Amino acid sequence: xxxxxxxxxxxxxxxxxxxxxxxxxxxxxxxxxxxxxxxxxxxxxxxxxxxxxxxxxxxxxxxxxxxxxxxxxxxxxxxxxxxxxxxxxxxxxxxxxxxxxxxxxxxxxxxxxxxxxxxxxxxxxxxxxxxxxxxxxxxxxxxxxxxxxxxxxxxxxxxxxxxxxxxxxxxxxxxxxxxxxxxxxxxxxxxxxxxxxxxxxxxxxxxxxxxxxxxxxxxxxxxxxxxxxxxxxxxxxxxxxxxxxxxxxxxxxxxxxxxxxxxxxxxxxxxxxxxxxxxxxxxxxxxxxxxxxxxxxxxxxxxxxxxxxxxxxxxxxxxxxxxxxxxxxxxxxxxxxxxxxxxxxxxxxxxxxxxxxxxxxxxxxxxxxxxxxxxxxxxxxxxxxxxxxxxxxxxx
Amino acid sequence: xxxxxxxxxxxxxxxxxxxxxxxxxxxxxxxxxxxxxxxxxxxxxxxxxxxxxxxxxxxxxxxxxxxxxxxxxxxxxxxxxxxxxxxxxxxxxxxxxxxxxxxxxxxxxxxxxxxxxxxxxxxxxxxxxxxxxxxxxxxxxxxxxxxxxxxxxxxxxxxxxxxxxxxxxxxxxxxxxxxxxxxxxxxxxxxxxxxxxxxxxxxxxxxxxxxxxxxxxxxxxxxxxxxxxxxxxxxxxxxxxxxxxxx
Numbered sequence: 001x002x003x004x005x006x007x008x009x010x011x012x013x014x015x016x017x018x019x020x021x022x023x024x025x026x027x028x029x030x031x032x033x034x035x036x037x038x039x040x041x042x043x044x045x046x047x048x049x050x051x052x053x054x055x056x057x058x059x060x061x062x063x064x065x066x067x068x069x070x071x072x073x074x075x076x077x078x079x080x081x082x083x084x085x086x087x088x089x090x091x092x093x094x095x096x097x098x099x100x101x102x103x104x105x106x107x108x109x110x111x112x113x114x115x116x117x118x119x120x121x122x123x124x125x126x127x128x129x130x131x132x133x134x135x136x137x138x139x140x141x142x143x144x145x146x147x148x149x150x151x152x153x154x155x156x157x158x159x160x161x162x163x164x165x166x167x168x169x170x171x172x173x174x175x176x177x178x179x180x181x182x183x184x185x186x187x188x189x190x191x192x193x194x195x196x197x198x199x200x201x202x203x204x205x206x207x208x209x210x211x212x213x214x215x216x217x218x219x220x221x222x223x224x225x226x227x228x229x230x231x232x233x234x235x236x237x238x239x240x241x242x243x244x245x246x247x248x249x250x251x252x253x254x255x256x257x258x259x260x261x262x263x264x265x266x267x268x269x270x271x272x273x274x275x276x277x278x279x280x281x282x283x284x285x286x287x288x289x290x291x292x293x294x295x296x297x298x299x300x301x302x303x304x305x306x307x308x309x310x311x312x313x314x315x316x317x318x319x320x321x322x323x324x325x326x327x328x329x330x331x332x333x334x335x336x337x338x339x340x341x342x343x344x345x346x347x348x349x350x351x352x353x354x355x356x357x358x359x360x361x362x363x364x365x366x367x368x369x370x371x372x373x374x375x376x377x378x379x380x381x382x383x384x385x386x387x388x389x390x391x392x393x394x395x396x
Numbered sequence: 397x398x399x400x401x402x403x404x405x406x407x408x409x410x411x412x413x414x415x416x417x418x419x420x421x422x423x424x425x426x427x428x429x430x431x432x433x434x435x436x437x438x439x440x441x442x443x444x445x446x447x448x449x450x451x452x453x454x455x456x457x458x459x460x461x462x463x464x465x466x467x468x469x470x471x472x473x474x475x476x477x478x479x480x481x482x483x484x485x486x487x488x489x490x491x492x493x494x495x496x497x498x499x500x501x502x503x504x505x506x507x508x509x510x511x512x513x514x515x516x517x518x519x520x521x522x523x524x525x526x527x528x529x530x531x532x533x534x535x536x537x538x539x540x541x542x543x544x545x546x547x548x549x550x551x552x553x554x555x556x557x558x559x560x561x562x563x564x565x566x567x568x569x570x571x572x573x574x575x576x577x578x579x580x581x582x583x584x585x586x587x588x589x590x591x592x593x594x595x596x597x598x599x600x601x602x603x604x605x606x607x608x609x610x611x612x613x614x615x616x617x618x619x620x621x622x623x624x625x626x627x628x629x630x631x632x633x634x635x636x637x638x639x640x641x642x643x
Contacts, residue, residue: 025540026496027521027524027525027527027540028524029523029524032524032525032527035527035540036525036527036539036540039539039540039541039542040542043541043542043543044542051549053527053528053540053541053550055495055496055498055530056466056495056496081446081464081465085465085496110464111462113446113450113462
């Protein structure tokens with residue numbers, strides 16, 4: 001069935017179809033609509049969810065952790081400083097191996113305080129042990145959320161999953177999207193029957209206890225192994241999802257990459273803009289292409305290296321700063337992934353779109369223009385720049 | 397002709413962004429008038445919250461510092477301890493003060509920090525679009541309580557003035573409203589008294605102000621004023637809850 005929904009409404013609708021046991025709710029712009037729509041479903045008896053309105057995000061994630069530890073399926077939604085306030089608990093959720101599902105509607109982190117989109121919030125949480133899947137548009141926001149539970153809950157993974165979409169650009173824009181029938185969704189996600197949970201009388205359990213040095217590291221290694229195992233599971237779930245939806249997903253999307261010499265690597269809604277730029281350049285005979293990262297955790301390093309192996313120059317576009325003094329987080333991952341290639345493309349990093357700064361097709365074309373120069377001359381120039389930074393000379 | 401009214405110097409000329417019928421503009425003016433009358437503008441530092449009044453630094457003509465959500469009392473504590481001769485006020489809504497910032501406000505009061513808190517209670521989270529707050533009344537419809545708040549699900553509305561008045565560190569705790577001229581005048585007197593308590597170094601002071609949010613209540617400004625009288629005042633009684641006298 002086709003429907004006209006905002007990104008937030010699409011995710012709230014996915015939640016309704018999944019009928020989770022518990023939702024921890026605390027509003028923050030721009031994800032607020034998700035708990036709002038869901039409150040109406042709860043009030044109308046359309047779901048059986050225990051809807052817990054708490055006093056902060058630290059508490060909403062605590063609610064999710066406790067309920068998931070008791071064997072319940074739990075969801076939450078947040079953005080920006082809300083995600084930041086959850087940080088302590090994000091690590092707890094992942095290390096307790098509790099497959100909570102969180103909708104992160106990406107918004108810039110303070111400070112300065114700003115409500116618009118960039119990826120600084122979820123990028124800040126990239127090393128918390130959560131699977132991270134990013135959406136380009138409303139359809140993907142809906143689909144990714146539906147796939148999250150089957151990924152996180154599988155015994156080889158048992159990790160929480162954060163699905164991300166761009167604040168306002170995706171969360172508030174209304175698009176026609178295809179929805180699955182609720183029966184199909186319920187069948188797809190199945191029942192949640194964890195092996196261990198609190199209050200199971202045959203197997204009393206302590207969740208989140210103190211871990212001594214003699215064991216702590218073993219537990220962290222298990223968590224690391226789970227994240228590695230998530231990659232195969234993400235692809236399995238995508239294949240199952242394709243059977244019921246007809247929509248195909250990978251770890252990333254390659255757009256006109258077959259013979260691309262110049263390529264971009266980026267995340268999220270800017271991919272739509274970049275695709276338009278690639279199409280235009282292709283008409284002019286430029287061999288341009290795009291890799292849109294869908295899964296950032298686990299990072300598909302080996303696969304990405306293969307996808308970029310035959311390019312001559314690549315621009316990584318980071319929608320978060322990172323303050324490493326060495327480029328943004330996507331650049332760090334991408335450059336590391338390319339290290340093992342025998343012949344590597346030239347690589348630059350462009351930080352863009354911070355705090356909602358717009359990016360247009362012409363901006364993307366300018367980046368390709370720079371890549372074309374680099375491919376011809378072999379002169380990279382500054383490796384790490386900021387797009388549209390008005391206090392500096394604009395290098396693209 | 398005799399000038400009977402002027403905009404206080406402690407407000408800037410900036411046009412405010414508040415909705416028609418919102419009480420923030422009025423409360424800003426009362427604070428600014430107190431600052432003018434006590435001649436303390438040059439030594440006042442205000443702390444902005446997160447919420448509808450997040451941009452208050454554009455409106456008050458004194459130094460202002462933006463706090464993270466709910467942390468204004470901790471920020472004010474630090475500045476007051478470093479600069480004890482300055483006047484410190486925090487300006488907070490019920491989401492900021494009674495929800496995410498509950499720990500900071502209770503502990504600032506318990507420690508008897510010599511700061512003044514202006515607590516604007518409009519029974520919901522205004523800026524994010526009218527969700528249920530700890531102060532939402534029983535039966536009140538919000539976007540996250542579509543058929544009204546129920547005690548069995550969401551508990552009871554929080555009475556911050558009563559709660560904080562039980563702390564020994566609290567020197568002056570008062571609840572007022574801005575729904576009619578008499579109450580507006582009482583509110584101004586309460587704010588001034590709170591500043592005086594701070595001046596005398598008696599301890600923590602807070603004025604909780606029952607105020608209107610016509611936009612999220614779905615009422616016109618006049619009916620919103622009546623709603624304060626009919627619904628808020630019976631549950632949130634007005635008056636002074638704690639007045640510590642000079643020893």
